[in-house]
Amino acid sequence: MSSTAPILELRDVHTQFAIRNAWGRQVGWLRAVDGVSLSVARGEILGVVGESGCGKTTLGKTIAGIHRAGSGRIWFEANEIGALTAGEGRALRRNLQYCYQDPGASLDPHWKIGRALEEPLVIHTSMPRAERRARVGEVLAAVGLPEGHLDLYPHEISGGQQRRIGLARILMLRPSLVVLDEPTSGLDVSVQATVLRLFLELRERFDLTYLFISHDLGVVRLVSQRIAVMYLGKVMECGDTAQVFAAPAHPYTQSLLAAVPVVGGRRVTETFLLEGEPPSPGALPSGCRFRTRCPLAAARCVAEEPALRVLADGRQAACHFAAS
Amino acid sequence: MQPEQLLSDTLQSGSLLSVRDLSVSFTTEGGVAQVLDSVSLSLRAGEIMGLVGESGCGKTTLARSILGALPPNARMRGTALHFAGQDLLTLDPRVVADRVRGRAITFVPQDPFSAFNPLFTVGDQIMELLRWKSPDRPLREVGYRRARRRADRARALAMLRAVHLPDPERLLAKYPHELSGGQRQRVMIAMALLPEPKLVIADEPTTALDVTIQAQILKLLRTLANEHGASVLLTTHDLGTAWEICDRVTVMYAGQTLETAPIEAFVHRPMVPYTRLLLESLPSRNAALLGIPGDVPSLVSPPPGCRFHPRCPQASNACRAEHPALSEPDAGHFVRCHHPQLAPVEAVVG
Numbered sequence: 001m002s003s004t005a006p007i008l009e010l011r012d013v014h015t016q017f018a019i020r021n022a023w024g025r026q027v028g029w030l031r032a033v034d035g036v037s038l039s040v041a042r043g044e045i046l047g048v049v050g051e052s053g054c055g056k057t058t059l060g061k062t063i064a065g066i067h068r069a070g071s072g073r074i075w076f077e078a079n080e081i082g083a084l085t086a087g088e089g090r091a092l093r094r095n096l097q098y099c100y101q102d103p104g105a106s107l108d109p110h111w112k113i114g115r116a117l118e119e120p121l122v123i124h125t126s127m128p129r130a131e132r133r134a135r136v137g138e139v140l141a142a143v144g145l146p147e148g149h150l151d152l153y154p155h156e157i158s159g160g161q162q163r164r165i166g167l168a169r170i171l172m173l174r175p176s177l178v179v180l181d182e183p184t185s186g187l188d189v190s191v192q193a194t195v196l197r198l199f200l201e202l203r204e205r206f207d208l209t210y211l212f213i214s215h216d217l218g219v220v221r222l223v224s225q226r227i228a229v230m231y232l233g234k235v236m237e238c239g240d241t242a243q244v245f246a247a248p249a250h251p252y253t254q255s256l257l258a259a260v261p262v263v264g265g266r267r268v269t270e271t272f273l274l275e276g277e278p279p280s281p282g283a284l285p286s287g288c289r290f291r292t293r294c295p296l297a298a299a300r301c302v303a304e305e306p307a308l309r310v311l312a313d314g315r316q317a318a319c320h321f322a323a324s
Numbered sequence: 325m326q327p328e329q330l331l332s333d334t335l336q337s338g339s340l341l342s343v344r345d346l347s348v349s350f351t352t353e354g355g356v357a358q359v360l361d362s363v364s365l366s367l368r369a370g371e372i373m374g375l376v377g378e379s380g381c382g383k384t385t386l387a388r389s390i391l392g393a394l395p396p397n398a399r400m401r402g403t404a405l406h407f408a409g410q411d412l413l414t415l416d417p418r419v420v421a422d423r424v425r426g427r428a429i430t431f432v433p434q435d436p437f438s439a440f441n442p443l444f445t446v447g448d449q450i451m452e453l454l455r456w457k458s459p460d461r462p463l464r465e466v467g468y469r470r471a472r473r474r475a476d477r478a479r480a481l482a483m484l485r486a487v488h489l490p491d492p493e494r495l496l497a498k499y500p501h502e503l504s505g506g507q508r509q510r511v512m513i514a515m516a517l518l519p520e521p522k523l524v525i526a527d528e529p530t531t532a533l534d535v536t537i538q539a540q541i542l543k544l545l546r547t548l549a550n551e552h553g554a555s556v557l558l559t560t561h562d563l564g565t566a567w568e569i570c571d572r573v574t575v576m577y578a579g580q581t582l583e584t585a586p587i588e589a590f591v592h593r594p595m596v597p598y599t600r601l602l603l604e605s606l607p608s609r610n611a612a613l614l615g616i617p618g619d620v621p622s623l624v625s626p627p628p629g630c631r632f633h634p635r636c637p638q639a640s641n642a643c644r645a646e647h648p649a650l651s652e653p654d655a656g657h658f659v660r661c662h663h664p665q666l667a668p669v670e671a672v673v674g
């Protein structure tokens with residue numbers, strides 16, 4: 001397979017949830033992911049950023065098959081997975097793993113670590129026992145834990161080690177793509193650095209591709225090569241991380257970047273202008289969904305929703321006023 | 325002059341709150357956890373002090389000790405806990421409950437949702453607060469006279485406008501779940517300022533919020549605290565938040581205070597190795613992926629001496645043997661470290 005073919009491609013993916021009133025009658029749709037098209041190249045780290053409620057987690061779960069896409073197409077390693085049934089999808093999705101915010105918290109407290117690590121191999125492969133054991137030892141060493149941990153229960157090791165075990169479990173099946181959902185939120189800066197370094201080391205070692213979902217722009221800037229900025233279910237801007245951070249094209253990206261405090265730099269509280277809060281994703285405004293908070297909003301933004309279009313420097317932005 | 329003496333002078337002149345050698349321990353199943361180890365802190369009237377540290381460093385416990393809201397398994401010892409000329413350690417608990425907690429010292433919680441009762445409207449909860457904690461309430465008044473109720477309601481509406489909440493009359497009739505996270509935190513700030521406190525303790529007030537909302541809330545907190553002349557003790561694990569609004573910062577590690585400095589000196593001339601490593605671990609720095617090797621120590625059996633010594637690159641025998649005394653290497657810059665680094669760090673690039 002040539003290295004230029006994308007490992008994951010999404011075309012116009014929609015994921016919706018029914019909004020029901022107190023009597024169970026459906027009163028509307030919450031369009032959590034509302035027409036997202038993305039592609040992820042093999043070996044790259046794509047950062048997906050946005051505020052809470054922007055649909056970034058739903059996007060990750062749709063890719064991993066935890067939510068069904070309402071419409072749109074998803075290709076993973078040249079196989080279309082969006083349209084498959086859960087059973088068919090499972091076989092294809094062996095190589096696509098989803099990593100929750102704290103992977104350590106999903107360990108079964110009654111299971112010894114060794115058993116927890118072996119389980120994916122038992123379910124998905126027909127490896128003999130000795131081979132499974134060898135694989136477990138190898139992955140455990142890769143996340144930097146001693147062999148002796150296999151006979152311990154999750155409560156006997158520290159939180160940071162549990163997190164490493166959770167990661168090891170995700171790597172047991174040798175996935176090619178891992179969706180990391182808010183992997184550093186709730187961590188202190190000194191611990192965050194070690195976790196990020198581990199992600200980068202594992203990526204080198206196991207040839208992983210990451211979809212890195214986070215609300216923390218600083219972290220995304222540090223690890224990802226490309227970045228997609230989401231707002232209320234849509235991608236607002238997508239492009240090379242350095243380009244987007246140096247000169248954001250979309251007014252939403254601009255205000256998002258302007259809101260991040262820089263220690264030792266200018267103070268955001270003295271300069272930040274964006275007023276108000278995002279509208280509810282159950283009741284989107286007409287036209288551009290950012291217009292209610294946008295400093296550039298004009299009549300055209302009310303009437304017409306801007307499409308995600310390619311700008312001169314190769315990145316994409318969904319704004320009528322982005323320079324092309 | 326001894327540094328201790330020097331410090332106490334600083335504490336006396338115009339300080340609103342001064343904590344001296346406060347230790348707090350919790351009895352747990354695993355043993356006695358020494359959560360605070362002879363912590364000293366002072367806060368001047370009208371300033372915003374940031375209490376910075378990683379999770380488990382004791383910043384919330386310190387905030388709660390000042391508020392007098394520690395859980396029953398906590399034991400508190402200390403030389404002094406002076407607030408506005410009174411020693412809270414020896415003051416009658418009934419007086420503290422009546423005049424200090426919720427009146428002179430108020431609290432902004434981390435999670436604004438769990439701080440509301442979901443069964444009552446926002447208005448009910450604000451009026452309940454004012455019934456007991458309104459600045460107009462005569463001492464020991466149990467009833468709620470109509471005139472005072474009317475004045476308090478007007479006061480509440482004015483405060484809700486001051487925190488930029490649209491249509492406050494309608495807001496009073498809403499239930500907490502009808503508000504967004506940012507709106508709930510605005511209401512919390514309004515409720516913290518309504519009793520006209522001298523000190524507001526804000527415990528990670530923006531951790532649960534998005535960055536664009538965080539910028540708005542921090543700005544609001546700073547403006548209102550300055551307008552009302554209230555001091556703020558802001559605990560945070562996020563150095564960016566501290567940089568935004570604090571006048572001075574105190575760094576804590578594993579229950580010990582390591583460094584207190586004005587914000588500019590803290591960022592550009594940190595002296596304690598831990599502070600330097602913490603600043604270098606920020607995602608915007610070049611060395612961001614280095615982190616600090618090692619783990620936070622157990623508080624049940626903490627390392628002797630300076631609790632940071634097992635992870636400290638400068639650690640010596642003195643650090644292992646004895647908890648360093650407070651010193652003031654630069655005017656207004658206090659450290660508790662045997663090996664403070666005096667050379668400034670290189671200029672910060674954002």
